[in-house]
Amino acid sequence: MSLARVVVTAQSNGALEMLQRRVGGILKGLAHVSKIYPDQYQIGKVNPDLVVAYAKGLRVEEIKSWYPGKPFIAVELVIHSTGIRSIKQIAEDKIIGIVAKHRRCANYFLEEITKSISLNNRLVTGCFDDVNKSISADVYLISGEMEEDTKNRALRVIPSHKLVMVSRTISPYSAAELINVTYEINREKKERGFVGYRRAVEA
Structure with a gap:
């Protein structure tokens, strides 16, 4: 067959x-x-x-x-278990920025995160161009399956120690x-x- x-x-x-x-x-x-x-x-x-x-x-x-x-x-998509663990390790007093290539994608990413995890942190969303302009956070989450050039773009505006890569799954x-x-x-x-x-x- x-x-x-x-x-x-x-x-x-x-x-x-x-x-x-x-x-x-x-x-x-x-x-x-x-x-x-x-x-x-x-x-x-x-x-x-x-x-x-x-x-x-x-x-x-x-x-x-x-x-x-x-x-x-x-x-x-939902957040992979490894991503949930990474996010839960962030202290509750930290502001979490959820960023993506486009604002629409960042908002969808936020939706996936809040469906998977209960958080007490303050959450802000935006695209990479918004970082340090209209949004500012202690920690930034980006999708783990982004292309390499997009990850490099993120690193140009976000220090690596503030960046958390979050994997997703079906x-x-x-x-x-x-x-x-x-x-x-x-x-x-x-x-x-x-x-x-x-x-x-x-x-």
């Missing part, structure tokens, strides 16, 4: 690598998981059984439109959805293969 062909896509290299790694682990033995950059998409060149993207990605609706009629899962709900949809795809592929085999025998 041929396994489901799953394609993951994301806007940045770091997020794409993270998604491929996480989705590949969840669907190990159930699917072939490959990656594609949004700007490398070409109609007719990719024919996946399932497309996976980050639910809060800047281009998620555009990506979905590339694959009309195809199953599409926009996965939610939420249990999204993981369950990935597994359920992939099982259904494989079941349908198996049934189509059996029907084709019967027709060939009967011919």
Whole structure:
């Protein structure tokens, strides 16, 4: 039986690598998981059984439109257990800055953090250009899957001793959805293969 062909896509290299790694682990033995950059998409060149993207990605609706009629899962992310431990080690009297490349991404990152962790700290959000201008904090959190050049950009405005890299992972709900949809795809592929085999025998 041929396994489901799953394609993951994301806007940045770091997020794409993270998604491929996480989705590949969840669907190990159930699917072939490959990656594609949004700007490398070409109609007719990719024919996946399932497309996976980050639910809060800047281009998620555009990506979905590339694959009309195809199953599409926009996965939610939560803070990885290692990230939770790192954040909980920050003293409660410290101001925590949550920063990203774009303010919208920083706000989504804040949402993921507050869903995963109960904090009494004062929290501020912004993009890298806001650091030391409109926002100031004792400790800054950035997403662990950022591209290397973005991390370097963060280090230009934030001292390394104030920077905490926070890893994320796919939420249990999204993981369950990935597994359920992939099982259904494989079941349908198996049934189509059996029907084709019967027709060939009967011919």
